[in-house]
Amino acid sequence: MVYDTIILGAGAAGMMCAAHTGGRTLVLDHAKAPGEKIRISGGGRCNFTNMYAGPDNFLSQNPHFCKSALSRYTQWDFIDLVARHNIPYHEKTLGQLFCDTSAKDIIAMLRTEMQAAGAELSLNTAITNVTHDGTAFHVTTQSHGKTQSLQTQNLVLATGGKSIPKMGASGLAYDIARQFDLPVTDTRAGLVPFTFSDNPFKSLSGTALPVRATASGTNFDEAMLFTHRGLSGPAMLQISSYWHEAQDISVNLLPDTDAFQALRDKRKTDGRRNLSTVLAQLLPTKLADYLAQEWALSGNLADQSDASLRALSDKLQNWPLRPTGTEGYRTAEVTLGGINTDALSSRSMEAKTLPGFYAIGEAVDVTGWLGGYNFQWAWSSGWAAGTAIASKRA
Numbered sequence: 001m002v003y004d005t006i007i008l009g010a011g012a013a014g015m016m017c018a019a020h021t022g023g024r025t026l027v028l029d030h031a032k033a034p035g036e037k038i039r040i041s042g043g044g045r046c047n048f049t050n051m052y053a054g055p056d057n058f059l060s061q062n063p064h065f066c067k068s069a070l071s072r073y074t075q076w077d078f079i080d081l082v083a084r085h086n087i088p089y090h091e092k093t094l095g096q097l098f099c100d101t102s103a104k105d106i107i108a109m110l111r112t113e114m115q116a117a118g119a120e121l122s123l124n125t126a127i128t129n130v131t132h133d134g135t136a137f138h139v140t141t142q143s144h145g146k147t148q149s150l151q152t153q154n155l156v157l158a159t160g161g162k163s164i165p166k167m168g169a170s171g172l173a174y175d176i177a178r179q180f181d182l183p184v185t186d187t188r189a190g191l192v193p194f195t196f197s198d199n200p201f202k203s204l205s206g207t208a209l210p211v212r213a214t215a216s217g218t219n220f221d222e223a224m225l226f227t228h229r230g231l232s233g234p235a236m237l238q239i240s241s242y243w244h245e246a247q248d249i250s251v252n253l254l255p256d257t258d259a260f261q262a263l264r265d266k267r268k269t270d271g272r273r274n275l276s277t278v279l280a281q282l283l284p285t286k287l288a289d290y291l292a293q294e295w296a297l298s299g300n301l302a303d304q305s306d307a308s309l310r311a312l313s314d315k316l317q318n319w320p321l322r323p324t325g326t327e328g329y330r331t332a333e334v335t336l337g338g339i340n341t342d343a344l345s346s347r348s349m350e351a352k353t354l355p356g357f358y359a360i361g362e363a364v365d366v367t368g369w370l371g372g373y374n375f376q377w378a379w380s381s382g383w384a385a386g387t388a389i390a391s392k393r394a
Contacts, residue, residue: 013361020386046103161335271302
């Protein structure tokens with residue numbers, strides 16, 4: 001069977017691409033339903049983009065690569081698409097946009113766009129072999145015990161990364177890229193909780209508070225959550241993408257407060273209270289008690305000199321912690337690294353050395369922050385490849 005375009009992967013990027021390629025397009029996926037990661041995202045509401053999305057919100061060995069696609073298909077273009085399909089949505093925090101009802105609305109929208117473009121969708125289909133004979137790509141598939149051989153001029157790699165393997169994620173994109181001599185950068189789990197050996201925070205599990213978290217010179221002001229495994233919450237997920245093994249992270253437990261001045265003020269009004277009691281006025285009680293024991297804090301506040309209060313405030317606003325690791329791809333929201341952007345055109349997402357071969361979405365070494373940015377990269381890169389393929393036919 002001959003197609004103009006075959007897209008491997010019916011996720012966000014793959015479906016977006018299929019809605020724009022034109023011609024005879026086939027989308028293949030091993031899953032039972034398209035857009036499974038869309039379905040579970042945002043607690044089932046899909047944080048489909050961010051109003052502040054821009055190149056500075058992405059990590060890559062080449063930070064300039066994402067600029068072309070993001071500037072030509074912006075968050076406002078996708079928001080307009082959502083509005084045209086009458087999908088109600090709202091801003092949660094920090095520019096994050098969520099569906100009012102269900103993430104399934106986004107999947108249905110993409111399915112409708114694909115159908116309008118004439119794209120076909122084949123689910124429960126495993127890709128068993130991909131080759132190129134010098135003029136066309138050949139894809140062998142297995143579905144319900146039947147083997148099929150397909151041919152196409154354009155092959156789009158949209159199978160994502162390794163994050164959340166229980167949903168079928170694998171390194172297929174990297175294997176196919178390497179097969180065609182496209183380099184792949186080192187990959188690791190991103191937007192993922194931290195773990196600690198003999199987790200010292202078990203007693204704090206469930207406690208959350210706003211913090212400023214820092215790793216490798218980058219910081220985020222968001223919530224931190226203590227878990228039975230270690231540390232999670234938006235602040236920890238964000239800096240996990242910047243953290244490397246054997247590095248410390250720094251946590252400011254009072255990001256909007258001058259801790260030293262606050263302690264001095266309380267010394268005047270609550271001098272007879274002990275330190276742990278005063279800390280409980282600034283922090284969650286469980287955390288205050290933990291820190292009082294961990295840092296061997298004793299005595300009343302009135303007994304503390306400015307120097308001791310300064311030392312305590314420094315600890316509160318620069319608490320160094322060294323994670324053992326992360327929870328890995330099992331719970332990671334994204335995969336850092338991927339197909340090296342040096343091998344691709346930033347405008348079309350086409351391989352420079354293999355005409356007709358495209359890579360988009362999470363498969364590529366472009367990773368966004370938490371908060372709708374990775375979906376925006378899927379929309380932008382999918383659109384860039386889809387419209388580039390369509391322009392070939394024009």
